[in-house]
Amino acid sequence: MTKKTTRMISIFSKFFLLSALTCTALIIGCGDSTPEKTTRKSNILDTLKCTQSSAKIAIDGIADSAWTTATAIEVLVNQLPYEPSNGYKGMKKTTVSMKSLRDDKNIYFLLQYKDPTKSLERFPWIKQKDGSWKHQKALDSTGHDNTYYEDKVAFLWDINTAGFEKKGCDMSCHMSEDGMVEGIPDTSAGRKYTRPGEYLDIWHWKSVRTNAVYQLDDQYVDWQKAEGGKAWGRHSDNKTAGGYVDNMNETKTGPAFMNSAPTADNQYYVIDKDKVPFKDTYQAGQVLPGIVISKFEGPRGDISAHGKWKNGVWTLEIKRALTTEGEGSEKHDIQFSDLNKPYFFGISIFDNSQINHIYHKKTLQLIFI
Numbered sequence: 001m002t003k004k005t006t007r008m009i010s011i012f013s014k015f016f017l018l019s020a021l022t023c024t025a026l027i028i029g030c031g032d033s034t035p036e037k038t039t040r041k042s043n044i045l046d047t048l049k050c051t052q053s054s055a056k057i058a059i060d061g062i063a064d065s066a067w068t069t070a071t072a073i074e075v076l077v078n079q080l081p082y083e084p085s086n087g088y089k090g091m092k093k094t095t096v097s098m099k100s101l102r103d104d105k106n107i108y109f110l111l112q113y114k115d116p117t118k119s120l121e122r123f124p125w126i127k128q129k130d131g132s133w134k135h136q137k138a139l140d141s142t143g144h145d146n147t148y149y150e151d152k153v154a155f156l157w158d159i160n161t162a163g164f165e166k167k168g169c170d171m172s173c174h175m176s177e178d179g180m181v182e183g184i185p186d187t188s189a190g191r192k193y194t195r196p197g198e199y200l201d202i203w204h205w206k207s208v209r210t211n212a213v214y215q216l217d218d219q220y221v222d223w224q225k226a227e228g229g230k231a232w233g234r235h236s237d238n239k240t241a242g243g244y245v246d247n248m249n250e251t252k253t254g255p256a257f258m259n260s261a262p263t264a265d266n267q268y269y270v271i272d273k274d275k276v277p278f279k280d281t282y283q284a285g286q287v288l289p290g291i292v293i294s295k296f297e298g299p300r301g302d303i304s305a306h307g308k309w310k311n312g313v314w315t316l317e318i319k320r321a322l323t324t325e326g327e328g329s330e331k332h333d334i335q336f337s338d339l340n341k342p343y344f345f346g347i348s349i350f351d352n353s354q355i356n357h358i359y360h361k362k363t364l365q366l367i368f369i
Contacts (some may be wrong), residue, residue, distance in 0.1 A: 021078035024336040043166045046073045047342075049369050050100040050107060056078035057101065057108050059214060059317045061308030067110050070099035077349050077358040081175065085141035090351030091115060093358060098347070100366065102322065106334055109318040110292035111347075115151060118309040119352030120268040122150040122208045123290035125247070125255045127282045133254035135290065142176075142189045144354040150268075151309075152350035153316060154205040154357070156221075157334035157343065161194050166227050169346040172200055172233065184227050189355065193233025196223045201334040202234070205305050205316060206271050209244045213295040216305040216318065220332035238327045247292045254278065255288045269293050299326035302333070339368040 034285035056064035069368040099110040123145070125133045138147035156172070158164035164171045174181050175190040194200060202219035210216050225232050247270055249256045259266050259277040266274075267287060272294035282288070295301055302324050307316035322336040329335075334343060343366040348359040 011312060037200045043168075043362055044365050045168075045360060046075060046364055048073050048098055048100050048364060049368045050102050050366055051369060052105060052257050053101040055101075057317070057319070059108075059304045059319050060307050061306045061317055063110055063112070063315055063317075066101065067099055070101050070110070072097050072099045073364075074098075075347060077347065077360050079359050079361060080356060081173065081359075082095065082142070082356060084146050084356060085143070086138060086146075086354060088146050088353070090146060090353050090356065091349070091358060096347060096349065102368065105321060106319055107322055109316075110222055111153060111314075111316040111318075113314055113349060114312055114313050115309070115349075115351060116312050118207075119351065120208050121148050121287075121352075122268060122317050123148050123246075124268055125288040127280075127284050127286045127288075131284075131286045132244075133288075135248070135252075141187075142355070143187055144189070144356070146353045146356055149352050149354050150208040150350075151314065151352060152207065152357075153205045153307075153314075154348045154350070155345055156348075157201040157203070157345045159199040159201055159331075160332055161198040161200055164200070165363055168344075168361065169348070170361075179277060182225065184225060186227070190223050191225065191232045192235075193225045194221055194223045198223060199331055201332060203303055203318070203320075205307065205318070207307060207309075209291060209293055210296075210305070211307055212266070212269055212271060213293055214301050214304055214306045215296055215301055217296070218300050218302050218333070237300040237302070237329075237332055238298050239296050239300035242290050242294045242296045242301065244293040247289050249278070254280075255290075257292055258288055291293055296345055299324065299329055299332070300311065302326070302329075336368075342367050 049071050050068050057066050075096045094113045096111055096113040101108045107299045124136050126136055128134055129324050136148045137145055139145055161171055172192045172194055173190055176186055181191050200221040203216055204219055205216040220235055221233045247255045247257055255278045257270050258278050259270050260274050268289050270289045270292045272292055304319040307314055324333045344363050348357040350357045
């Protein structure tokens, strides 16, 4: 074999070896996209699958047999937005089990989570030894209560907020720093608002103010922000009647009304249709409700809901039309009009707290199957 032939064989051997290595690298790193998908960090925490059902679902806070056909997801909520200055005795974590069903007109949700206490003592009136009445409050440095309040649940639905799919509820939460929120003086722990033209839909269940009338409070978030607290981004949907008002006399020294038939269930609220004028025949230490409640009428009352607490567990059922109508609904409500696309949302749990809550990072998505 000549030197020239030997050299040619060596060149071809190196060429084929290089080609083989290149092909192997392509097969491992580029030719198959599956490894990239499985290792890529996802912004979706979990997916809730909404199943079609023909079963009749009663909104009563009891998980009946209809829910056995739905698939549950388990969502750990363990993030707190702030530590109240006067302490916080509420939960710092719990796991929410969630299911969803639908029929031709409505969507339904079932939530269950552990909570060792059933908290209903929202700003009650307590008779004092000297005969006066005291409106119980224990406000922290932000002006909010974590002692005399109620249990709550909130959904935050993305309507058209850029970035929500990736960052979830953090897109609208703006925390106060040194008494300022985005350069605006504010004493609150934080505010919710979006960018101009963007909306989020809030579903806010309240165990005292809305539960007894089998509703939750339909609200929304927009981009407003201004000094004074009333013009920030969180708002309630329009109502034509109903709602809740403080149970307080004109001099703000005691309750204005009481229940016509007091029970253990209505100790902390007066249903408007059952109220009677307050007559003081009570002993020191006795409690009267701090709130008068009635059903919302109009878009604010679009959503039916009821929860029951038993053996340290809240069970909450929710029902809403797939699409809503009414003043502002096209902007302020999430519309489940396209059953082929995902809907992004987050949830939070309030344990006897006015604004402090436990929530999750990332985003949840709802899909229809």
